[in-house]
Amino acid sequence: MQTKRYDVVVLGGGIAGVAAAVQAARCGMKAALVEKTIFPGGLATTGLVYLYLPLCDGFGHQILFGMAEELYQASMKYGPGQREEKRYMGIFSPASFILALDEILDDAGVDVWYDTLFCKSCVTEGRLEAVEVENNSGRLRLEAGCFVDATGDGDAAVSAGAGYTEGSNTPAIWEIHHADGALKNSRALSDGQERFCGNWKDYEYPGVSGRVVTDFVRDTRRRLRRFYQEKYAADPELKHKFFSMLLPSMATFRRTRAVTGLATMCNANEEAVFEDSVALINEWRCAGPVREVPYGALIPRGVKGLLTAGRCISSIEESWEWTRVIPAAAVTGQIAGFAADMAVRGNVSPEAVDVKELQKKLLAEKFYLHRPDFCTFRRKREEKADEGHVK
Ligand SMILES: Cc1cc2nc3c(=O)[nH]c(=O)nc-3n(C[C@H](O)[C@H](O)[C@H](O)COP(=O)(O)OP(=O)(O)OC[C@H]3O[C@@H](n4cnc5c(N)ncnc54)[C@H](O)[C@@H]3O)c2cc1C
Incomplete structure (x- = not known):
């Protein structure tokens, strides 16, 4: 079997996978993206789910930045798009978004493998060392310092032995x-x-x-x-x-597998402040609520050398509704890209990455990390608006 070696291999080219591969490549990693269809974007494009949900809290404050915003802008680059008035969200043409995503991947220098199916994880002493993929040329072994499972279904993590919560x-x-x-x-x-x-x-x-x-x-x-x-x-x-x-050319499943992580987002911790929070995400069905995403939710329990991103991270119950949508998938994808870069550079598994350093990188991207900080900012801004200082 032919073998190729990368720094970072991302499995699944949906929104989360694109964000992860692009971020890793922009950090200087030799990054590959493996996608079983011939399109980037996953459910957002191949699944024809062409409504980019909000980047804001519903009260006029933007919460999601970085690649979540970059991809939102890109979704309308080669087509008309339609921005909603009340929230920072909009609809896009799936084909136009595919053109823009291809361009972003090209510009970042990601080695893209379309029409290539992830088949098997190869684990040695608990560490994911390689994956087997298959395409027209037959089986190929891809080795990497760090992998990101962005298949939506947690295929790589489950094949590597990780546990999961099944959705419906x-x-x-x-x-x-x-x-x-x-x-x-x-x-x-x-x-x-x-x-x-x-x-x-x-x-x-x-x-x-x-x-x-x-x-x-x-x-x-x-x-x-x-x-x-x-x-x-x-x-x-x-x-x-x-x-x-x-018609969509992939099954339009919302929740299939949430790979069990070192931490799990769930109803019991919906208002928690996590020391290792790497993002604040928003409720898209109503205005106001925000939740923290702990870094541990991206690290499959019991498997080294692997991160998850997108709708298969460790997020269940109501939290799954928050983390599975397009903007949140871009957020967790970008975090996984940064973390994979740090893991490879430090020659460590993702759980040993210096979370404070990772948080610094995310703050530089304008991410909010903690609920209390954002809520204080929001309250002060609203007080100023009441006094007429902010419009
Ligand atoms: C019916 C429906 C309506 C929705 N409505 C909205 C909405 O209005 N707005 C919104 O923001 N979100 C919506 N969502 C959610 C959202 O579209 C997705 O959950 C989000 O885009 C997930 O992105 P992802 O990258 O995590 O996963 P996915 O989009 O599932 O991407 C996974 C990618 O991995 C690839 N893949 C899977 N297995 C393999 C393998 N073995 N080998 C190689 N590649 C593989 C797939 O082909 C796919 O491209 C909706 C979802 C559904 C199903």
Whole structure:
């Protein structure tokens, strides 16, 4: 089997994986990104989930910075985009975002492997030393000083022996369809094209397995057919004006596996102040609440040489809703990129990285780390606004 050696290998080229690989490469690492499709962006692009959720707290204060903001801007670089008025968020064209993500990866010098499937973790004495991947050339062994699992499903961590919490998923499918007069609709991307979100709550699919993936996608497409059948039964002419144009090319699972970390974000610690906090993230469903992300949530328990990023970090219950979305995936991806660089330079496993140094790097990116600091800042700013000093 052919072997290649990198400093950092990132598995999964979704938003978290792109952020991790780009950040590691920008730090000077020889970084590779392995992605099983031919597109970067994961659910945000391949899954057609093209709503970049907010970077702000809903009261006019930006909370997420760094690559979360950079990728938000990039999502609208090659397309119109549409910014919301009330929150710092917006919709984008998935294809346009793919073009911009490719460019960011190119500029950073990441060695991208598309159409390449992560197959197996190779662990020696508890440390992940290499992964086996497969593509048209056959099996390839990739070695690295540090790995990042950004597969969304925690495939590399689980293959390396890590534990996990299994999620569940209600049927959901997002598509882009043609609809005459779509521009009148706020979800329209351009004249005649808008997105459709099918979300059904009558069934729950367990975590993930080969069988579940197939059952899930066939079920959601069957439901979508039924949606059109009902429309066309009422008006057969509608099929010339209202029809599906693009379907997701990956299963649209929200929660599959949360890899058990040295720390786990959960309901019991939702207001905790973590000494090793590496980011503050926001609630996207309502204005106000913020939560700290402990560095330990990115470190799989019992496996050395590996970090997780994105929707498979150690975050369960309500916290999973916060950490699994696009902006938070960019945040944890960027943190993993910085931490992987520090681990390789220090010749240590990620859990031995100097967290204070890591926090300094994140503060330089304008990250907030702790709830009390942000809440004090927010209160003072609001007091000033009341006095008329801040608009
Ligand atoms: C129905 C639905 C609606 C959503 N709505 C929104 C929304 O409106 N706004 C929002 O911000 N977020 C939304 N989300 C969540 C969000 O899109 C994703 O959770 C987020 O983008 C996760 O990014 P990620 O990089 O962690 O994982 P993913 O996007 O899942 O990326 C993982 C990548 O790894 C690759 N991969 C997986 N296994 C392998 C392997 N073995 N080998 C190689 N590559 C592999 C995949 O192909 C994929 O590209 C939604 C999710 C769903 C399912």
